[in-house]
Amino acid sequence: MRKELLKKVKRIVVKIGSGVLTCEDNGIDPSFLDGLASQIAELRARGIEVVVVSSGAVAAGRQALGLPDRPRTLPQKQAAAAIGQSRLMRAYEEAFSGYDLKVAQILLTRDDLANRRRFQNARGTLDTLLSCGIVPVINENDTVVVDELKFGDNDNLSALVTNLVEAQLLLIMTDIDGLYTADPRTDPTATLIHQVGAVTREMERGAGGSGTTVGTGGMATKLAAAKKVVKSGVAAIIFAGKGDGNLARVMSGELLGTLFLPAGESLNRRKHWIAFTIKPAGSLVVDAGARGALATHGKSLLPSGIARVEGRFDRGACVRVVDPEGIEFARGIVDYSSQEIEKISRHKSNEIEQILGFRYGDDVIHRDNLVLL
Numbered sequence: 001m002r003k004e005l006l007k008k009v010k011r012i013v014v015k016i017g018s019g020v021l022t023c024e025d026n027g028i029d030p031s032f033l034d035g036l037a038s039q040i041a042e043l044r045a046r047g048i049e050v051v052v053v054s055s056g057a058v059a060a061g062r063q064a065l066g067l068p069d070r071p072r073t074l075p076q077k078q079a080a081a082a083i084g085q086s087r088l089m090r091a092y093e094e095a096f097s098g099y100d101l102k103v104a105q106i107l108l109t110r111d112d113l114a115n116r117r118r119f120q121n122a123r124g125t126l127d128t129l130l131s132c133g134i135v136p137v138i139n140e141n142d143t144v145v146v147d148e149l150k151f152g153d154n155d156n157l158s159a160l161v162t163n164l165v166e167a168q169l170l171l172i173m174t175d176i177d178g179l180y181t182a183d184p185r186t187d188p189t190a191t192l193i194h195q196v197g198a199v200t201r202e203m204e205r206g207a208g209g210s211g212t213t214v215g216t217g218g219m220a221t222k223l224a225a226a227k228k229v230v231k232s233g234v235a236a237i238i239f240a241g242k243g244d245g246n247l248a249r250v251m252s253g254e255l256l257g258t259l260f261l262p263a264g265e266s267l268n269r270r271k272h273w274i275a276f277t278i279k280p281a282g283s284l285v286v287d288a289g290a291r292g293a294l295a296t297h298g299k300s301l302l303p304s305g306i307a308r309v310e311g312r313f314d315r316g317a318c319v320r321v322v323d324p325e326g327i328e329f330a331r332g333i334v335d336y337s338s339q340e341i342e343k344i345s346r347h348k349s350n351e352i353e354q355i356l357g358f359r360y361g362d363d364v365i366h367r368d369n370l371v372l373l
């Protein structure tokens with residue numbers, strides 16, 4: 001199964017967690033980077049393109065500043081990241097140059113990928129770098145983002161980058177050998193899950209936060225990242241990054257870590273962007289009939305099925321679509337503003353012009369702009 005999946009892989013995203021990249025004193029571990037560079041050089045020689053999403057800026061900055069503890073406030077983290085990011089890139093450059101590989105730094109914020117033009121610009125840059133044989137090293141642009149503009153963790157960022165570059169595989173290298181039924185640091189009965197066909201509530205309950213002082217998000221964010229990529233027909237593997245040659249071993253089909261199988265039906269890149277990259281500006285609560293029309297009959301959302309509008313948003317915004325039980329089951333781009341939807345909700349589409357004095361079309365969310373979650 002793994003070997004079959006891996007055969008088709010031509011482009012991968014490799015996410016490297018802080019715990020993998022740093023030593024005991026939280027400084028960057030040059031021997032890890034040397035091993036990584038040699039394995040990536042081998043993959044490139046086999047014709048596989050590699051994009052790296054690397055954490056470690058805050059940890060490297062903390063060590064440079066001699067801080068005994070993890071920085072707590074956002075400005076402290078941002079300052080640490082600013083100091084650490086250049087050290088991180090220098091370490092990458094040094095390690096990769098030993099294998100005749102060049103690296104390029106790309107710093108992104110959620111805003112960059114939520115804006116369709118910037119998303120396309122980033123994609124163009126990444127495609128060009130890859131075609132020149134360069135290894136892009138991506139991190140969140142920690143110094144400029146405030147909380148609501150953050151990806152929050154690099155697991156999430158790596159899932160969005162996988163969609164951005166249309167990679168066929170996401171590899172998450174971390175400080176533990178995969179997804180366990182519970183956090184083995186706190187539950188000695190936890191067992192490793194080798195393969196996941198569908199992410200279950202139980203798995204989500206068992207995936208906790210980070211067990212270290214350098215990690216962010218823990219297994220919960222890795223599971224969420226894997227869930228996102230499988231939706232676009234891409235596989236993900238979470239495995240221990242520290243072991244000798246583990247990246248090469250995983251790529252040769254060895255049964256390391258936890259493999260997440262791609263979901264049957266896959267989202268195209270634009271729909272994936274709607275579902276996961278743009279931040280919803282509000283919600284539309286729909287009735288049971290509309291839920292059925294959208295979820296089982298593949299229809300667009302009409303004003304007649306909308307029971308309530310939550311939040312203020314303009315035409316073109318992304319919104320959550322919520323059923324009468326309060327469960328979000330879809331996301332989409334609206335053709336009318338929140339104020340316009342308030343006026344036309346519960347009405348038939350042929351009444352739109354009479355109510356508003358104009359009409360853009362019959363649907364509040366057209367099927368092409370709607371994603372079922």
Ligand SMILES: Nc1ncnc2c1ncn2[C@@H]1O[C@H](COP(=O)(O)OP(=O)(O)O)[C@@H](O)[C@H]1O
Binds near residue numbers: 173179182183208210
């Ligand atoms: N169900 C689980 N399976 C495996 N690890 C888990 C689980 N729940 C929580 N964890 C914790 O998640 C940690 C890995 O996440 P994190 O520290 O954020 O690493 P990274 O820096 O690689 O992102 C593990 O060391 C472990 O303590």
Ligand SMILES: N[C@@H](CCC(=O)OP(=O)(O)O)C(=O)O
Binds near residue numbers: 019059081139142217
């Ligand atoms: N952008 C931050 C990393 C944030 C993060 O998600 O860290 P990790 O959980 O170690 O992948 C940094 O470079 O320190």
